[in-house]
Amino acid sequence: MVPLSWYLMLAAFLFSCGLYGALARRNAIAMLMGIELMLNAANINLVAFWRHGVGPMEDLTGQAFAVLIIGLAAAEAAVGLALIIAVYRERRTIDVDELDLLSG
């Protein structure tokens, strides 16, 4: 049996990678990839806590939550990438440092 803390450590590492990617990359698609990593890390935690919680056969909340998050991530990726393509069409760049129309 794999202990719960191992899953948590893997999820923590993936989340930190995603956080770094979302904060430090200049390309908008790379930022989106970082966000996907963070969503996956959160999902690992949810399912791990479901498996190690009380009565995983009776209470399926953790798994149901994870399924909903997967669906949400699909919607998020579709809208995000559509926005990126629209911005690219308008400005010919997706470097988030150059997209400063709204900065004062």
Added chain:
Amino acid sequence: MQLPLGIEVPIPTFEQFVFIQVALLTAVAGLAVVISRNLFHSALALTLTFFGVAGVYVFLEAEFLAVSQVLVYVGAIAMLIAFAIMLTRSMMYGRTSPLNNQWGKSSLFAFLFFIGLLAFARATPWPAAGEEVVADEALIGALGREFVTTYVIAFEVLGLLLLLALVGAVMLARDR
């Protein structure tokens, strides 16, 4: 098992050994996503990470989630990202750094965050695994029943959200 510095390491069981392999693959691929300079390599590493996370779900005896992970993430999201990379043809290969000017602060913050989470995960006395899951169709059937009874509102709202998001995505990305 005795390590050179006198550190006592418990011998992993076979399941733990395989989990370590999968977790290492996932972690290395996840790191490659954020440090690779070539955006397309990042996308490929992201696909590998999605596969690794699906493997982790198999270890957690959530087979339905593992299959959904491969279907949705590898089949749809990785494809979308690959197409977006090809459509935008980002001119960032090698010429300039793929990182913005706050990468130092970001890496420090992410590293400290990781250390904090790690300390938390190790220090908290988590309960041992609960009862054995009878890993067969019964669990998937129960999950399906939950979605049309307890979580029916969340399920319907998610369906509506997905529909609206996809219609909106088409509207946004369409050539005017």
